[in-house]
Amino acid sequence: MxxxxxxxxxxxxxxxxxxxxxxxxxxxxxxxxxxxxxxxxxxxxxxxxxxxxxxxxxxxxxxxxxxxxxxxxxxxxxxxxxxxxxxxxxxxxxxxxxxxxxxxxxxxxxxxxxxxxxxxxxxxxxxxxxxxxxxxxxxxxxxxxxxxxxxxxxxxxxxxxxxxxxxxxxxxxxxxxxxxxxxxxxxxxxxxxxxxxxxxxxxxxxxxxxxxxxxxxxxxxxxxxxxxxxxxxxxxxxxxxxxxxxxxxxxxxxxxxxxxxxxxxxxxxxxxGVWPHPLSARIFTVKSGERQEKFPSFTTTAPTWTHMSRLVVDQQNDKEGQQTAPVIQQARTFMSADKIQLIIGGYRNKQATVEERRHELFSLAQGWAEHGDLIQQIIIVGLSYKTTLRKALYLFSVGIKDKVNGSGVNLCDPVEAVYYQQTENLMHNSLAIIKFEEAQDELLALNKQLKSIVISLFNQATESYRQEPKMLKALALARRSLHKSFRELEPQGETL
Ligand SMILES: [Zn+2]
Incomplete structure (x- = not known):
């Protein structure tokens, strides 16, 4: 053969x-x-x-x-x-x-x-x-x-x-x-x-x-x-x-x-040292003057879009950085005027055991090659709303020491999983169809959609505890945290 x-x-x-x-x-x-x-x-x-x-x-x-x-x-x-x-x-x-x-x-x-x-x-x-x-x-x-x-x-x-x-x-x-x-x-x-x-x-x-x-x-x-x-x-x-x-x-x-x-x-x-494989991005950190490189891999259940920035955006400062796969660097020089579709895959393992296989298609809108900063912003926005939700649910669980009793109910992980499920298509679409020249409007729209998903997930998750008098203070605390975070996430001068 x-x-x-x-x-x-x-x-x-x-x-x-x-x-x-x-x-x-x-x-x-x-x-x-x-x-x-x-x-x-x-x-x-x-x-x-x-x-x-x-x-x-x-x-x-x-x-x-x-x-x-x-x-x-x-x-x-x-x-x-x-x-x-x-x-x-x-x-x-x-x-x-x-x-x-x-x-x-x-x-x-x-x-x-x-x-x-x-x-x-x-x-x-x-x-x-x-x-x-x-x-x-x-x-x-x-x-x-x-x-x-x-x-x-x-x-x-x-x-x-x-x-x-x-x-x-x-x-x-x-x-x-x-x-x-x-x-x-x-x-x-x-x-x-x-x-x-x-x-x-x-x-x-x-x-x-x-x-x-x-x-x-x-x-x-x-x-x-x-x-x-x-x-x-x-x-x-x-x-x-x-x-x-x-x-x-x-x-x-x-x-x-x-x-x-x-x-x-x-x-x-x-x-x-690290051999620069044509089909892989590399990330590096500098520790005591020495550059240490490695290849990104799927280490958690977080979906593939959360990795997109380091897979398609080059970036570096004195301490750390990321370089896209050489074939993508090459494509930037002749495919930047078009959309690009990427195939991204790999295993997630625990030592020798494979826990998950991934093989996905991602589209990036026309202009992807010059607008790495905006691709990164989309990812950051998607992750920030997840963090907002987690933070509020965490406060609901633990409260504030000596002031507000926590509910003792930890909803962070299961609700995060649902957040990722419900935002998957939205994140894919945002990357695929964004008009980079109107990016600020598009980011604002994405913010709005994610905010409404977070509010609805928060309400669903805490609904059954609303009748518990002992938990009301923790719930109010969590809700305040949620809205404070929203205000911090809103683009300046805009109201969602
Ligand atoms: Zn065969």
Whole structure:
């Protein structure tokens, strides 16, 4: 199974499902939407397609990227690009199989479901995964799963290294009008790559680390890892175990040669510094003169819009800062006059356990590239009303020492969850349709809508306590706090 020649990409087009080859996709012979039974596999497949494209076809500059976006490539261009790299993407290569090491010594093999995040150990396993998933995987699905495990998942546990971006990074991609366009929009040009990694030129001929292996216990500066090597980084030793016969793949359902387990082994090394992944934002803080970078991830149940500012707005001061994903920085230079649609996804984990999967679409209105400050204001407004509500409910619960007895009823968390549910569409819409040149009016309207949601949530939450004489003072205190906060949030000189 070679990712450059076999038909392994499951797509759906006008109701018809089929698997197509990467060449058919790039040459424009076939089109459709990716079609996996799991949203995380779909996202990982898209990432893998972008990585392969980045490795095979890095465009020189914006003009040449524009050409790729516009027109499918010819079979000759495709064949040229594959020259010398066929071995990189051969899942069954006798010596250097795709993202694996030959001869991995393991006391026992690991069942295939361990390769799919959250299936083997998720507490909500029955809820997030259809029954029977991951007993055997076909070549395409297992390649996506291997790539996903190496890039997006918590490590395999004790002593196993996680991906270059840490445990469960947020991935950001630009969504195009077709799958082919989406792939190209998430490929960096040489110019952009050199800007993001000044070491790009001198490292561009490096091989992936499953071809040119890392020495055990080595210390590797992030700036010694080239673009191709980083994109296809395999943090652990894996070796797939092919089955002797074909079977139905438990992920895509196809009847094909399958793999029903793998051997794994850990090995240790240290990466010094942070490798700037093209599809991830980075945040940093400066502590005692040293800059510490990391990749944002979903650490709480707060919805994805609450992260939008650090995913799309660049900002920095002496102490901290944030940088958007390099593909978004690149898009700012040629997509600023248009709307942009982003695909944002990642896992939320607790150590090795995946607690939640996210894969969402976000639209940003025309002008997004120049109006980061206003995007940030929208997010701040959305968060401030949540805080206002929490603060009032907290006072209702605890009162003020020696003055007002609290009710002892803590409603903060459940009501916050409802706030997030009820404001989700409003926040998405605000980001998608805001007219930046009339931003002040639009922000005022958003303030009004959020205020009315907060009032109604506060009333609903406290309704059953209004008849409790002992709680009336606490309730009045909470209400005063709410209205005081509203006044502070109102744009100057305006009345909501
Ligand atoms: Zn499959």
């Amino acid at each position: 070679n990712l450059l020649t076999n038909a392994w990409i499951p797509i759906q087009h006008q109701g018809k499902y089929q698997k197509i080859s990467y060449q058919q996709l790039l040459c424009g012979d076939q089109t459709g939407e990716l079609c996996f039974p799991r949203d995380d596999m779909e996202l990982a497949c898209l990432q893998l397609l972008c990585a392969i494209t980045q490795v095979l076809f890095i465009p020189k500059d914006k003009k040449s990227l524009g050409q790729y976006v516009k027109e499918p490539i010819t079979p000759e261009v495709y064949a040229d690009a594959c020259q010398g790299k066929m071995d990189w993407f051969d899942l069954d290569h006798p010596e250097t199989p795709f993202m694996q090491i030959r001869g991995v010594k393991a006391t026992q093999s690991t069942p295939m479901d361990k390769l799919l995040a959250g299936v083997a150990d998720g507490t909500n396993k029955a809820f997030v995964n259809p029954q029977g998933l991951a007993e055997a995987l076909c070549g395409g699905c297992v390649s996506v799963a291997l790539f996903n495990a190496a890039n997006n998942c918590p490590s395999m546990g004790g002593g196993f290294k996680g991906g270059l971006r840490g445990s469960t990074p947020i991935t950001t991609l630009i969504n195009g009008r077709t799958l082919r366009e989406t792939i190209w929009l998430n490929v960096l040009t040489e110019d952009a790559a050199e800007f993001v990694m000044p070491w790009y030129q001198e490292t561009k001929d490096q091989l992936p680390n499953y071809l040119d292996k890392i020495k055990v216990d080595s210390k590797i500066p992030a700036s010694a890892i080239g673009l191709n090597r980083g994109l296809l980084w395999q943090p652990a030793y894996f070796e797939l175990l092919p089955s002797q016969s074909s079977a139905n793949c438990s992920c895509c359902g196809g009847y094909e040669p399958v793999y029903n387990g793998f051997n794994k082994a850990k090995f240790s090394y240290t990466i010094e």
